[in-house]
Amino acid sequence: MTMTAEAAAARIAVRVELGTRSYDILIGRGLLDVAGSEIAARLPGARAAVVTDRNVAAAQLPRLAASLAAAGIEVVPVIIAPGEASKSFGMLEHVVRQVLAARLERRDVVIALGGGVIGDLTGFASAIVRRGMRFVQIPTSLLAQVDSSVGGKTGINTPEGKNLVGAFHQPELVLADTGALDTLSPREFRAGYAEVAKYGLINDAPFFAWLEANWRGIFAGGPEREHAVATSCRSKAKVVAADEHETGERALLNLGHTFGHALEAATHYSDRLVHGEGVSIGMVLAHRFSARMNLCSPDDGRRVARHLAEVGLPTEMRQIPGELPDADGLMALIAQDKKVSRGTLTFILTHGIGESFIARDVPPAEVRAFLRETLEA
Numbered sequence: 044m045t046m047t048a049e050a051a052a053a054r055i056a057v058r059v060e061l062g063t064r065s066y067d068i069l070i071g072r073g074l075l076d077v078a079g080s081e082i083a084a085r086l087p088g089a090r091a092a093v094v095t096d097r098n099v100a101a102a103q104l105p106r107l108a109a110s111l112a113a114a115g116i117e118v119v120p121v122i123i124a125p126g127e128a129s130k131s132f133g134m135l136e137h138v139v140r141q142v143l144a145a146r147l148e149r150r151d152v153v154i155a156l157g158g159g160v161i162g163d164l165t166g167f168a169s170a171i172v173r174r175g176m177r178f179v180q181i182p183t184s185l186l187a188q189v190d191s192s193v194g195g196k197t198g199i200n201t202p203e204g205k206n207l208v209g210a211f212h213q214p215e216l217v218l219a220d221t222g223a224l225d226t227l228s229p230r231e232f233r234a235g236y237a238e239v240a241k242y243g244l245i246n247d248a249p250f251f252a253w254l255e256a257n258w259r260g261i262f263a264g265g266p267e268r269e270h271a272v273a274t275s276c277r278s279k280a281k282v283v284a285a286d287e288h289e290t291g292e293r294a295l296l297n298l299g300h301t302f303g304h305a306l307e308a309a310t311h312y313s314d315r316l317v318h319g320e321g322v323s324i325g326m327v328l329a330h331r332f333s334a335r336m337n338l339c340s341p342d343d344g345r346r347v348a349r350h351l352a353e354v355g356l357p358t359e360m361r362q363i364p365g366e367l368p369d370a371d372g373l374m375a376l377i378a379q380d381k382k383v384s385r386g387t388l389t390f391i392l393t394h395g396i397g398e399s400f401i402a403r404d405v406p407p408a409e410v411r412a413f414l415r416e417t418l419e420a
């Protein structure tokens with residue numbers, strides 16, 4: 044299938060301005076069908092490895108493969124197991140060895156077709172094979188389209204914590220085909236929505252209010268979906284352009300993640316809790332903790348929890364199936380957070396909806412007491 048002129052005209056472009064490493068994010072329905080020509084235009088003559096997981100291979104790989112073939116791009120498929128557990132040293136070695144076995148050269152391209160797991164793993168593999176290959180993100184989950192495909196954070200998990208091994212490595216291009224989200228499961232769609240809501244909660248109260256009124260259109264695949272993806276990408280692109288390596292304001296994108304990542308590690312990166320669900324619970328906890336520290340009104344946390352629960356996201360730790368560690372166990376995981384500096388904790392806290400800020404030197408005793416109270420409630 045070729046993209047109609049009408050669909051092509053409806054395409055939204057967002058630029059990530061990073062000097063010589065700047066790139067485009069293209070957003071719209073049908074982009075998978077023109078991926079080959081878009082990639083060939085930017086990377087003429089490149090061969091490609093396409094890394095994807097079994098679910099995405101079944102749902103979307105044939106369209107991408109046809110498009111790449113039509114553009115004369117030779118493809119080596121690398122298909123791995125779905126799920127967070129694939130962001131591991133073992134799977135990293137597998138992907139790296141497959142790319143090397145195919146004799147892809149440094150100027151060839153590695154394409155990540157999938158959700159954030161595929162994007163983070165493939166991006167990291169492309170950062171280290173031949174000391175850095177070019178890569179393209181083709182995100183197929185809502186989470187990947189609004190967040191993980193943009194900004195160049197790549198990596199894997201270890202038992203000590205989330206994303207503790209990785210590299211900053213920017214893609215050459217991001218192609219977000221919003222129609223590809225039609226095959227995503229409702230649970231995974233909801234999980235990605237947590238990261239959409241995050242942009243409103245960080246610094247865009249009108250966007251959060253818009254989401255409260257329009258979220259159904261995003262889920263149903265109306266024009267609200269493209270608006271939400273584009274607004275999210277613009278918001279992230281601006282932060283990344285200002286602070287690529289997270290020496291300052293990029294940490295705001297971690298709203299809800301200090302708690303969320305600890306909960307993901309505590310549940311061993313299993314399907315008891317997927318990333319976006321951890322972020323949902325984490326954002327509610329960040330608002331409640333802020334209220335406990337007299338930084339915002341308790342009503343803000345109630346409003347956040349009400350909206351996230353309305354779309355079907357978990358908002359409470361007790362909704363996570365199975366046992367959780369106690370407050371001390373969670374604190375041990377939080378101590379591994381990458382925002383820890385000289386042993387002191389950094390959290391993203393808030394003065395209210397859309398008024399998040401970076402709080403350094405957060406007293407561990409307060410966090411521990413808050414977690415204990417919440418776990419016992």
Ligand SMILES: NC(=O)c1ccc[n+]([C@@H]2O[C@H](COP(=O)([O-])OP(=O)(O)OC[C@H]3O[C@@H](n4cnc5c(N)ncnc54)[C@H](O)[C@@H]3O)[C@@H](O)[C@H]2O)c1
Nearest residue numbers: 098102125158159160183184186190191196223226227318
């Ligand atoms: N690098 C970053 O900046 C960044 C930002 C946010 C999250 N992340 C990472 O992203 C990961 C979570 O990403 P995710 O939520 O996309 O999870 P995921 O990659 O596991 O994808 C979710 C599930 O949906 C399936 N899937 C994806 N697209 C599909 C489609 N179109 N049709 C059918 N099935 C599809 C996948 O096979 C998987 O089972 C976490 O590891 C998180 O740490 C990274």
Ligand SMILES: O=C(O)C(=O)C[C@@H](O)[C@H](O)[C@H](O)COP(=O)(O)O
Nearest residue numbers: 190194196205206293296297300381
């Ligand atoms: O891009 C960023 O910066 C983010 O923090 C986005 C987050 O949604 C994402 O989950 C990221 O992977 C977390 O980064 P980490 O540095 O805390 O591992």
Ligand SMILES: [Zn+2]
Nearest residue numbers: 238300318322
């Ligand atoms: Zn995240």
